[in-house]
Amino acid sequence: MSTRIPFVDYLVLDPQPHLVAAECTGCAARYFGRRNACARCSGTGFRSVDVASSGEVRAFTIVTFAAPGVPVPFVAAVVDCDGTSVRTNLTDVDASPEHVHLGMKVELTTTVVGTDDDGVEAVNYAFRPAGEH
Structure with a gap:
């Protein structure tokens, strides 16, 4: 069995x-990654909270030009996960307006984005259409 590590600190694998x-203890605004202060209320207290693993697409764009080596087209989206906005890519869906739409139900999935010489896998998150796997 290979070792797996999360690509970002806010992804929990097991x-x-x-x-x-990171949820502000003053106003409940939520952020991903480390924060020194809340952008909404300037509070400095935070607690860790789990984010819903399913949601709805609130905004998206189909990316057709990217840095060399990045396969295109792909769908970049903002997903509302029970009140928490998650910036993500959509996977397991054709990158076309006929297959992606606002309000589309999606769920969290993970994907291996790289493996080092020792076989350690870096795992990132994405969202895919709900119930279509």
């Missing part, structure tokens, strides 16, 4: 993959 946000 026992069930999910995202963890």
Whole structure:
């Protein structure tokens, strides 16, 4: 069995993959990654909270030009996960307006984005259409 590590600090792989946000203890605004202060209320207290692993597409774009080596087209999206906005890519869906739409139900998935010489896998998150796997 290979070793797996999360690509970002706010992705938890085990026992069930999910995202963890830093929630401001003053106003409940949520952020991914380390924060020194809340952008909404300037509070400095945060607690870790699990983010829902399913949601709805609130905004998206189909990316057709990218840096060399990045396969295109792909769908970049903002997903509302029970009130928490998650910036993500969509996977397991054709990158076309006929297959992606606002309000589309999606769920968290993980994907291996690289493996080092020792066989350690870097795992990132994405969202895919709900119930279509």
